[in-house]
Amino acid sequence: DARVTQTPRHKVTEMGQEVTMRCQPILGHNTVFWYRQTMMQGLELLAYFRNRAPLDDSGMPKDRFSAEMPDATLATLKIQPSEPRDSAVYFCASGLVSGGLYNEQFFGPGTRLTVL
Amino acid sequence: AQSVTQPDIHITVSEGASLELRCNYSYGATPYLFWYVQSPGQGLQLLLKYFSGDTLVQGIKGFEAEFKRSQSSFNLRKPSVHWSDAAEYFCAVGFNTNAGKSTFGDGTTLTVKP
Numbered sequence A: 001d002a003r004v005t006q007t008p009r010h011k012v013t014e015m016g017q018e019v020t021m022r023c024q025p026i027l028g029h030n031t032v033f034w035y036r037q038t039m040m041q042g043l044e045l046l047a048y049f050r051n052r053a054p055l056d057d058s059g060m061p062k063d064r065f066s067a068e069m070p071d072a073t074l075a076t077l078k079i080q081p082s083e084p085r086d087s088a089v090y091f092c093a094s095g096l097v098s099g100g101l102y103n104e105q106f107f108g109p110g111t112r113l114t115v116l
Numbered sequence B: 001a002q003s004v005t006q007p008d009i010h011i012t013v014s015e016g017a018s019l020e021l022r023c024n025y026s027y028g029a030t031p032y033l034f035w036y037v038q039s040p041g042q043g044l045q046l047l048l049k050y051f052s053g054d055t056l057v058q059g060i061k062g063f064e065a066e067f068k069r070s071q072s073s074f075n076l077r078k079p080s081v082h083w084s085d086a087a088e089y090f091c092a093v094g095f096n097t098n099a100g101k102s103t104f105g106d107g108t109t110l111t112v113k114p
Helices: none
Strands: A005-007 A010-013 A019-024 A031-038 A042-050 A053-056 A065-071 A074-079 A088-095 A111-115 B003-005 B010-014 B019-021 B024-026 B032-038 B044-050 B056-058 B064-068 B073-078 B087-094 B102-104 B108-113
Touching: A005 A088, A010 A019, A019 A088, A019 A111, A031 A074, A042 A065, A042 A074, A074 A088, B003 B087, B003 B102, B010 B019, B019 B108, B024 B073, B032 B064, B032 B073, B032 B102, B044 B056, B044 B064, B044 B073, B073 B087
Parallel strands: A010 A111, B010 B108
Antiparallel strands: A005 A019, A019 A074, A031 A042, A031 A088, A042 A053, A065 A074, A088 A111, B003 B024, B019 B073, B032 B044, B032 B087, B056 B064, B064 B073, B087 B102, B087 B108
């Protein structure tokens, strides 16, 4: 049963600390998305990658957020330094886009981040 | 710009009653349409999708949705709601120009009364 995995599932940290969230996309998927979900803003797209290359990271605060795909099995989202307003649930999703064919996204269970 | 509207923030139905959740999108091109469900503390799960062909699509858990091009709508329906259907529902729209990215609606929270 292929699924997207995310670690950690929960993270509590203090303001100013670095936070790293990890995602393992479904094997064979070539597109990876990072979302942030809050009560106030709903689901926001932060960044996404195709074949490990960033396609769009316009949704991310550039000064503190960074997203990378060191290899095809790992995507990371880092926040440095973290702020209380970063408290949210961060979702990773993966999908397969091939030959112009669009497809659905498969979501991970999320990382619930609390910044004190 | 592309947009997705879910007009109902919150809907309450009685168990066994029928359900319809509304979704409208704005864009001129042919869309790819999705409905996802999110249970508390979990990620989003795909209920159904429409790419082409028959405009009435069947999904998991007894849900169906109908694409109406003239109304730019993709409403989700279920004939008889179960208590376990209580969750948040998201409509999403994608286009070929989006390189695989979907635009999500703000979601509709469904409460099921016993």
